Amino acid sequence: MVSLLGALLVFMMFVQGGNSMIFSLGATDAERRMLINSTGRKWELTFTTLVTFGGAAFAAFPLFYSTSFGGAYWLWMLILLTFVVQAVSYEFQHKKGNLLGARPFQFCLQLNGILGPLLIGGAVATFFEGSNFIVAKNNLVDSQLPALDSQLQITPVISSWANASHGLDALLCPWVWVLGFAVVFLTRILGILYFMNNVEDENIRSRGSVRLVGQAVPFLILFVPYLIHLLLKEGYAYDPATGIISMEPMKYLHNLMALWPLALLLVIGIVLVLYGIAVEIFGRKRNNIGIWPAGIGTVLTVLVLLLLAGWNDTAFYPSTADLQSSLTIQNASSSEFTLSTMAYVSLLIPFVLAYIAYCWRAMDRKKITSQEMADAHHSY
Amino acid sequence: MDNMMSLIDWARAQFALTAIYHWLFVPLTLGLGLIMSIMETKYYRSGDTFWKQTAQFWQRLFGINFAMGVATGIILEFEFGTNWSNYSWFVGDIFGAPLAIEGIVAFFMESTFVAVMYFGWEKVSRGFHLASTWLTTLGATISAWWILVANSWMQYPVGCAFNPDTMRNEMVSFLDVALSPFAVDKFCHTVISAWVIGAVFVVAVSSWYLLKKRAAERELALKSMRIGTIVGLIASIGAAITGDESAYKVAEVQPMKLAAMEALYNGGTDQSLTAVAWVNPFRQPDYQNEAEAPLRLAIPNGLSILATRTTHGFVPGVNDLLKGFTREDGTVELSAREKMERGRLAIQALADYRKAKADGADEATLQTLLTTLNENMPFFGYGFIKDEAELVPYIPVNFWAFRIMVGFGTLFILFFAYLLFLNWKQKGIFAPATFNSQLSTFSSTTLWVAIALLPCAYICSESGWLVAEFGRQPWTIQDMLPVSASVSDVGSAAVATTFWLFLVLFTALLAVEINIMLKQIKRGIAPA
DSSP states (O other): OHHHHHHHHHHHHHHHHHHHHHOOOOSOSTTHHHHHHHHHTTHHHHHHHHHHHHHHHHHHOHHHIIIIIHHSHHHHHHHHHHHHHHHHHHHHTTSTTOSSOHHHHHHHHHHHHHHHHHHHHHHHHHHHHOBOEEEOTTHHHHTTOHHHHHHHOOOSOSEEESSTTTTGGGGGSHHHHHHHHHHHHHHHHHHHHHHHHHBOOHHHHHHHHHHHHHHHHHHHHHHHHHHHHHHHSOEEEEOTTTOOEEEETTHHHHHHHHTHHHHHHHHHHHHHHHHHHHHHHTOSSOOSOTHHHHHHHHHHHHHHHHHHHHTTTBEEEOBSSOGGGOEEHHHHSOOHHHHHHHHHHHTTHHHHHHHHHHHHHHHHSSOBOHHHHHHOSSOO | OHHHHHHHHHHHHHHHHHHHHHHHHHHHHHHHHHHHHHHHHHHHHHOOHHHHHHHHHHHHHHHHHHHHHHHHHHHHHHHHHHHOHHHHHHHHHHHHHHHHHIIIIIIHHHHHHHHHHHHOTTTSOHHHHHHHHHHHHHHHHHHHHHHHHHHHHHHSOOSEEEETTTTEEEESOHHHHHTOHHHHHHHHHHHHHHHHHHHHHHHHHHHHHHHTTOTTTHHHHHHHHHHHHHHHHHHHHHHHHHHHHHHHHHHHHOHHHHHHHHTOSSOBSSOOEEEEOOOOTTSOOOTTTOSSOSSOEEETTHHHHHHHSSTTOOBOOHHHHHHOEEOTTSOEEOOHHHHHHHHHHHHHHHHHHHHHHHTTOOHHHHHHHHHHHHHHGGGGGGGGOSSGGGGSOOHHHHHHHHHHHHHHHHHHHHHHHHHHHHHHHTGGGGSGGGGGSSOOSSOHHHHHHHHHHHHHHHHHHHHHHHHHHHTTTTEEETTTEEGGGTOOSOOHHHHHHHHHHHHHHHHHHHHHHHHHHHHHHHHTTSOO
16 A cells, blocks of 8 residues: 555656646747747646546545545636646647637646646645545435435535635635745746756757746745745644544654654755756756756655655645544545555556656657757647 | 536536547547558558658647547546545545556556657657557557446446445455446447547548549548548448447446437337437427337337347336336346335435444444345435436437437448448559549549538547436436435536636637648648
8 A cells, every 4th residue: 555655646746847847938039939849748748647646546545536626626627727728739839720829829838837836836735734625424325314404404415615715715825825836936947957958959058057046046935934834833643543633733843753764855855956956057067967856856855745744644635624524544545455456556657657768768869959840740 | 405406417517518528539539540550550561651641641630639638638537526526435446446547557658659659750760650659549549448447337337345434335346347348348339439430530531632633642542541441441330339239238237228218118028129210309208108209110129139139038118117127037126116215225224324333332233234234235326316207317318319329320331331342443543653644433422421421420429428428317326326416515606617618618729629620631741
């Protein structure tokens, strides 16, 4: 089960990591087309990661899937809409007969580039800050019992949101914005690093190295306070013996201390991200490979944050409306049978990663140049 | 309760909207994928640049269509959660797994290799490129497998058991779910029918070039048409065979769906198969009082053969299913009223069990309640049904959609057979020397018909889904959970808003896509 969880969480970060690479239009002029073509060859991967995240969340934590998607309705719908317009924008923008011209589609790409990471980052923050929902499994049957139904007018729905905003209430919490924007800037950093690696164009590379500072500073200004806030804040602790959930001061700091290898990974992750940025800003000879340490660092950091939210008897999707409705790994996961089936399926993941890496290498051996854009038989 | 009803209607409407749009793009992806892979194989084997150009031409059209399939698909996946959260919890333990596997096994394959296919012509070897094209098509097909496993499971739930403590169904046999005979058949029928759409598309586009007498695309059109014809004929015959098998399976596990498809109100032995009859498309017929639909033309014993594989077999009608009946082997099918009663017993037992467990009742009490629950669990879903009329799906949609599907399906077989005959008659036409001559294998009428059949192929395919999905009402999961108990607790206004949002967005994108597609076809093989 743990192995499965690990695999799932790796997926989740691919969403973040991949997302980041895809967007953030650092430089926005004549070379735009090269940039779009550069991310355009990877967008399907990010998209697939998001879809697989959805499927995996469904398979592993059905109660999370049903509670969060059915509850925080507007939050998820907004995320999906930005991804829908993104998917077609690549293919359609420069095609003849697209009715709208290239502009609206490029606007959609940028919209998704900012709103996607912001909202997903915000959704991650709700794992720590809590959401406003109630889970009452008895509703399914109680709603059908004549005596009870006439008094209470229960609907058969198990999970319900405790207010009418259906997820938009998360935006009232300032820390959700802080982490959301931290993720936006992080993705822009990764995007620039990816372009510097993938596009062979001196203008883009030198501009990228300058723009990097403008993204890295706000990222640090947002992320460091969030990390401190997280480690000092009250957390949602879960007692495995009784199933009761209670507030524990500095819960996440305790988790980090109890799970010390995670602390180590977190430090390594953050150092790698910083190194990836620094090497491109200050490095005497730019080699344009900062994306790799920064990318791996991002994966490690996000992995640690997500594990802190759920491991060590913590409620990973806490409810502020009814503390005892909070979802934990124990009460929200699938049956052991399904989890072990999925664990077997997860054995395929290294194979999948291997062919992705192989294709990526084969395709990126030749970097994108302005010459290729002029010749290509298929370009965006 | 009114509010709840309109919420369910909106949630269903939205899901149907997304699914219908999704299914406009997916079959072309599957069908054109197969055909363009065959073409690229020809290039790989012959090294003839004509085939490279041809494969690249169809791949460009594939690409325009592909993005829309992806975009509409992601919404669908999340709508299980956003619109049907209760359902997602109740059976997520079983239903989630195929979706996750679809992502891991199929989508990554598709998305990785589709990028190589588009951009890799100058970057990777010919063999690697060919493999990528096939793997893109294979990925799409495997993804169809898993999503149809999930769909079939809802129509015919197997391999699971209810757990009263967690209040959900849990998987007990993965193989039963993944290799359910219902799923195997559904997969074959759906994918093969998608090949028909791919073939009709290729033939229609080629016909247009021939009609316009486009010299540059003449060879491409003629040779594409030949491949399209062969794939189309094999696929349309295959679709008929698997469709027949599907109907047989439906008779076995969803007799009410079959009765609705056939507008069969009162069943019996030696049932004839309705060819046509007058079923008012806008009104549920009075099945209780009408003996049969008026103006009925039927094939004697046809339905018995279809449903039971014997000429005299017993096929229950709507009223038999509501009133209960005894099968030929002596097993008794309960009436709707009895099933609803048993369902309520199950719900009551479950509520009592959970209360007793929470209050710390003794083992014996719990056991008694569990026994009652388990005895009545097969009818659990019926406990949510208030009126037995709810159990009858909307007959007109099922009846007409089924006839449209079968009618067009038959037409495709005939048309592809005719095209093949023309091809065969003028075999020499493919020799390069005759390309400049005015001699044409196909009359302009034939070519216009080929173009006109394109929208018919889509209507045919969507009709198939209407039968499958309208016919299972009121069930989200057959006998287990009706739509009214599956829905999320979101205001109907919210769902209505996103419904209109999606409608406008998808329609705009569809218009854009069709326009781009037409421009691209008009451009032909000319470089950008």
